[in-house]
Amino acid sequence: MDKKYWSGRIQNLVPYTPGEQPRDRVFIKLNTNENPYPPSPRVLEAIRQATDSRLRLYPDPEATDLRRAIGERYGLAPEQVFCGNGSDEVLGLCFYAFFTPGRKVIFPDITYSFYPVYTELFHLDYEEIPLNEDFTLPVERFLGENGGVVVCNPNAPTGRTLPLEDIRRILEANRDAVVLVDEAYADFGARSAIPLLPEFPNLVVVRTMSKSHSLAGMRLGYALGSPDLTAAIGCVKNSFNSYPIDRLALAAGEAAIQDVPYFEETRRKVMDARAWTTQALRAQGFRVHDSDANFVFAAHPALSGETLQQGLRERGILVRRFDRPRIREYLRITIGTQQEMEALAASCEDILKG
Amino acid sequence: MDKKYWSGRIQNLVPYTPGEQPRDRVFIKLNTNENPYPPSPRVLEAIRQATDSRLRLYPDPEATDLRRAIGERYGLAPEQVFCGNGSDEVLGLCFYAFFTPGRKVIFPDITYSFYPVYTELFHLDYEEIPLNEDFTLPVERFLGENGGVVVCNPNAPTGRTLPLEDIRRILEANRDAVVLVDEAYADFGARSAIPLLPEFPNLVVVRTMSKSHSLAGMRLGYALGSPDLTAAIGCVKNSFNSYPIDRLALAAGEAAIQDVPYFEETRRKVMDARAWTTQALRAQGFRVHDSDANFVFAAHPALSGETLQQGLRERGILVRRFDRPRIREYLRITIGTQQEMEALAASCEDILKG
Numbered sequence: 001m002d003k004k005y006w007s008g009r010i011q012n013l014v015p016y017t018p019g020e021q022p023r024d025r026v027f028i029k030l031n032t033n034e035n036p037y038p039p040s041p042r043v044l045e046a047i048r049q050a051t052d053s054r055l056r057l058y059p060d061p062e063a064t065d066l067r068r069a070i071g072e073r074y075g076l077a078p079e080q081v082f083c084g085n086g087s088d089e090v091l092g093l094c095f096y097a098f099f100t101p102g103r104k105v106i107f108p109d110i111t112y113s114f115y116p117v118y119t120e121l122f123h124l125d126y127e128e129i130p131l132n133e134d135f136t137l138p139v140e141r142f143l144g145e146n147g148g149v150v151v152c153n154p155n156a157p158t159g160r161t162l163p164l165e166d167i168r169r170i171l172e173a174n175r176d177a178v179v180l181v182d183e184a185y186a187d188f189g190a191r192s193a194i195p196l197l198p199e200f201p202n203l204v205v206v207r208t209m210s211k212s213h214s215l216a217g218m219r220l221g222y223a224l225g226s227p228d229l230t231a232a233i234g235c236v237k238n239s240f241n242s243y244p245i246d247r248l249a250l251a252a253g254e255a256a257i258q259d260v261p262y263f264e265e266t267r268r269k270v271m272d273a274r275a276w277t278t279q280a281l282r283a284q285g286f287r288v289h290d291s292d293a294n295f296v297f298a299a300h301p302a303l304s305g306e307t308l309q310q311g312l313r314e315r316g317i318l319v320r321r322f323d324r325p326r327i328r329e330y331l332r333i334t335i336g337t338q339q340e341m342e343a344l345a346a347s348c349e350d351i352l353k354g
Numbered sequence: 355m356d357k358k359y360w361s362g363r364i365q366n367l368v369p370y371t372p373g374e375q376p377r378d379r380v381f382i383k384l385n386t387n388e389n390p391y392p393p394s395p396r397v398l399e400a401i402r403q404a405t406d407s408r409l410r411l412y413p414d415p416e417a418t419d420l421r422r423a424i425g426e427r428y429g430l431a432p433e434q435v436f437c438g439n440g441s442d443e444v445l446g447l448c449f450y451a452f453f454t455p456g457r458k459v460i461f462p463d464i465t466y467s468f469y470p471v472y473t474e475l476f477h478l479d480y481e482e483i484p485l486n487e488d489f490t491l492p493v494e495r496f497l498g499e500n501g502g503v504v505v506c507n508p509n510a511p512t513g514r515t516l517p518l519e520d521i522r523r524i525l526e527a528n529r530d531a532v533v534l535v536d537e538a539y540a541d542f543g544a545r546s547a548i549p550l551l552p553e554f555p556n557l558v559v560v561r562t563m564s565k566s567h568s569l570a571g572m573r574l575g576y577a578l579g580s581p582d583l584t585a586a587i588g589c590v591k592n593s594f595n596s597y598p599i600d601r602l603a604l605a606a607g608e609a610a611i612q613d614v615p616y617f618e619e620t621r622r623k624v625m626d627a628r629a630w631t632t633q634a635l636r637a638q639g640f641r642v643h644d645s646d647a648n649f650v651f652a653a654h655p656a657l658s659g660e661t662l663q664q665g666l667r668e669r670g671i672l673v674r675r676f677d678r679p680r681i682r683e684y685l686r687i688t689i690g691t692q693q694e695m696e697a698l699a700a701s702c703e704d705i706l707k708g
Binding site: 001002003004005006007008009010013015016017018019021023029032034035036037038039043044047048051052053054055056057058059060061064085086088089092096097098099100101117118120121177178201202210214215216217218219228229231232234235236237238239240241242243244245246247248249252 | 355356357358359360361362363364367369370372373375377383386388389390391392393397398401402405406407408409410411412413414415418439440442443446450451452453454455471472474475531532555556564568569570571572573582583585586588589590591592593594595596597598599600601602603606
């Protein structure tokens with residue numbers, strides 16, 4: 001690669017690596033935390049209704065209807081909602097909107113691996129705070145002077161949840177900096193920080209429709225916060241791309257957030273399959289942390305993570321592994337249907353038998 | 355607005371203002387350069403075919419099929435194609451990927467008003483080179499030392515085209531910097547710089563499907579350049595948002611680029627209506643520049659731009675005006691259907707009669 005024409009800013013940038021999206025072979029895909037159930041039938045119908053000549057027109061750059069629908073769902077005003085192209089884009093915009101070079105942003109050493117990429121991209125100073133041995137968060141390390149805090153809750157890839165009381169302590173100790181709580185997986189069992197919004201003008205909650213609303217393919221994420229904070233995100237967004245959400249995604253998102261019964265039914269099924277999977281893997285000798293997300297984080301004392309991942313792949317099952325200190329022996333296994341999880345357990349048993 | 359929690363970087367940022375997207379009243383919309391014709395029937399069919407349970411899965415982050423289809427259309431390899439969420443996002447990524455603070459980026463004073471916003475967002479140094487009195491480009495001013503060149507061709511909002519020979523001169527004089535040619539409107543009559551790609555490793559051509567493919571509502575743009583340059587754009591994109599194009603947009607884009615007969619038919623109709631409109635407005639005393647885009651830039655010696663714009667609005671027609679030095683008396687009028695342009699001409703006549 002000849003980088004002669006690359007900006008000095010990106011000469012050493014190492015991008016985020018998304019999980020594999022196989023194009024040729026059919027796998028049981030437990031590697032990217034997608035929902036095993038299809039989007040709500042109301043979502044598909046809303047897309048069909050919007051698929052017509054109006055696609056020649058720009059979408060609403062302010063996502064007015066979607067913001068209102070999301071606000072209604074959580075009892076917030078539309079001005080407290082910002083919508084973007086997936087929570088990755090929303091997080092990226094937040095990192096630029098709220099953090100300033102020279103003031104250190106802090107987040108755990110084991111967490112969503114996109115956070116350090118944003119900081120490198122935008123040349124922000126940051127510190128990765130080591131999680132405790134059991135992957136819980138050393139809360140006291142997040143109470144000192146800093147330029148911003150990012151907490152994924154429940155955390156990825158561990159699935160562990162930080163109690164709301166600890167989020168509150170972090171918010172109280174950081175009144176001069178923004179605390180970003182990434183709740184990509186919160187719908188699967190964690191207590192949301194949304195009820196803390198009225199108390200804390202420094203809180204931003206980021207969420208996605210990719211997981212609990214089965215819409216990874218449509219790219220919808222949002223941030224919740226005070227109007228002063230959502231305006232900052234909007235200021236960056238409108239200086240970069242006025243219309244990141246297309247007309248069909250806007251229609252899909254509105255229908256998805258409104259179909260609460262379908263949401264409840266599918267997330268319940270995922271949570272039930274997670275309980276089953278946790279038990280089944282523990283019975284095989286796996287160390288499996290309690291998870292509040294749509295994945296479990298599991299390691300086996302008898303086999304390396306690499307061997308397990310490769311063995312599953314040979315048996316037609318994809319799981320994700322991060323080749324990084326402290327967690328390279330772990331598999332992050334997305335919760336699929338009950339049937340898929342039974343196939344996973346059977347394959348694990350098969351591999352363990354040698 | 356309390357900016358206490360805003361990054362120091364964006365305290366003074368003034369975002370781009372997109373054209374009005376009316377939500378309540380029906381206007382003849384000649385203000386945002388949308389295509390008056392619907393997307394190809396093949397596009398709508400491709401979207402319908404993709405609207406199913408697969409929306410639960412992430413899209414292909416590399417847009418492999420779409421890049422191949424675009425490459426085939428222009429005789430380029432997929433590695434020479436980068437796809438993004440509209441050409442605005444692609445341009446934003448390019449500004450970050452290719453330009454470095456301290457090295458001055460140059461573009462005309464009258465051009466797409468998003469360019470200075472990107473430079474402000476990313477704290478790049480830049481200089482706006484004044485266009486000549488007749489809105490042609492003073493080519494010699496673009497041949498000196500600089501950190502990058504951005505040329506919109508045909509230019510917005512003037513519609514004037516820079517001859518390919520002049521693009522070549524700029525490329526030859528800037529072998530150490532990237533020359534970004536924004537061809538958002540080139541399909542309506544300008545000669546593209548794409549044939550220059552094999553000769554110039556410093557050339558990036560940016561295009562959109564919003565205008566000539568009637569897909570403003572689906573957010574599709576792309577950049578063409580050497581694999582070293584598209585990799586730089588990809589490096590920034592993958593450090594910000596892995597999946598900016600959703601599954602339905604990918605399907606739509608592929609169908610759109612492949613339906614060449616529909617593309618030829620609709621752009622011909624737009625070009626014919628442009629010729630008619632230019633004549634009709636000139637016959638009413640308007641100064642109208644020859645345009646190679648899907649809009650004309652017109653001013654009338656007897657009435658201010660503001661009066662004209664307001665008069666048209668009262669008659670149910672939206673056009674765009676930029677309240678900036680040198681061009682505030684001009685209207686940028688998008689070319690709609692022949693019927694819409696006849697309504698425009700009739701309304702102008704009505705306003706001029708007083």
